[in-house]
Amino acid sequence: MLKYMLLWIVFNNVYESSELTPGFGFGAWIVADSTTILFDTGGDGNILMNNINSLGLNPEDVDIVVISHNHWDHIGGLGKFLEASKEDVKVYVPAKAFKEIQREYPTANLVAVKDSIEMAPDIWSTGELKGSYSFLPLYEQSLVLDTKEGLVIVTGCSHPGIDKIVKEAHNMFPDKLLYLVTGGFHLGSTPKNKINKIADSLKKLNVKYIAPSHCTGGPGINIFRKKWGDNFRDLFLGMKFEIK
Numbered sequence: 001m002l003k004y005m006l007l008w009i010v011f012n013n014v015y016e017s018s019e020l021t022p023g024f025g026f027g028a029w030i031v032a033d034s035t036t037i038l039f040d041t042g043g044d045g046n047i048l049m050n051n052i053n054s055l056g057l058n059p060e061d062v063d064i065v066v067i068s069h070n071h072w073d074h075i076g077g078l079g080k081f082l083e084a085s086k087e088d089v090k091v092y093v094p095a096k097a098f099k100e101i102q103r104e105y106p107t108a109n110l111v112a113v114k115d116s117i118e119m120a121p122d123i124w125s126t127g128e129l130k131g132s133y134s135f136l137p138l139y140e141q142s143l144v145l146d147t148k149e150g151l152v153i154v155t156g157c158s159h160p161g162i163d164k165i166v167k168e169a170h171n172m173f174p175d176k177l178l179y180l181v182t183g184g185f186h187l188g189s190t191p192k193n194k195i196n197k198i199a200d201s202l203k204k205l206n207v208k209y210i211a212p213s214h215c216t217g218g219p220g221i222n223i224f225r226k227k228w229g230d231n232f233r234d235l236f237l238g239m240k241f242e243i244k
Helices: 045-054 078-084 093-102 162-172 192-204 217-229
Strands: 005-011 026-032 034-040 064-066 090-094 109-113 118-122 123-125 128-135 136-140 142-147 150-155 178-184 209-213 239-243
Touching: 005 045, 005 150, 026 142, 026 150, 026 178, 045 078, 064 123, 064 128, 090 093, 093 109, 093 136, 128 162, 150 162, 162 192, 178 239, 192 217, 209 217
Parallel strands: 034 064, 064 090, 090 109, 150 178, 178 209
Antiparallel strands: 005 026, 005 239, 026 034, 118 123, 123 142, 128 136, 142 150
């Protein structure tokens, strides 16, 4: 299991006061023991790189890029990032989107992910899970980090459903505490009664900390804040979550 983890939000449309530039989308810089991961790249490469540089981070340190799904606000910064990263950096993408992404980024070192896979020690993909967008199927993967405190689950947009994603992670590691669930929960147009049911289902799974952001929507964020109380975490642009 991972002894150290740092999650640093480098791209987000949810922000307070920050010296970084906000933009629509999501991106997280993650250090997990000796492995550095960029999870999603936001919607604008220039904003992403400006934020990374402003934080004093080095793109060449990234060992793995994980793209949750092929939507512009999660993959839009990939091209600019790859110009600055290590030449052979692996980019893990959902298998159903592999060919489309390959056409867009023909020189990228892409890895198609269908089933759950350990991308580096104690760093896992859930595998691509089926969701939908605009009445069409959409496949999305999420990140699962096996830390000394429990599982940290990082989502892009949760098109398959945040409850389904968390249950999948729980099924992967049934004896592990669900320590933190964070990312976009895609609940902006979801009725409050349904959001409450989703939140309650995560409560029943004993998720300790929760940090919804990006596409969760204000009402949804407030519901999670109320239900988790002191264990709710804001992860605005530029904010960190650390396990050490």
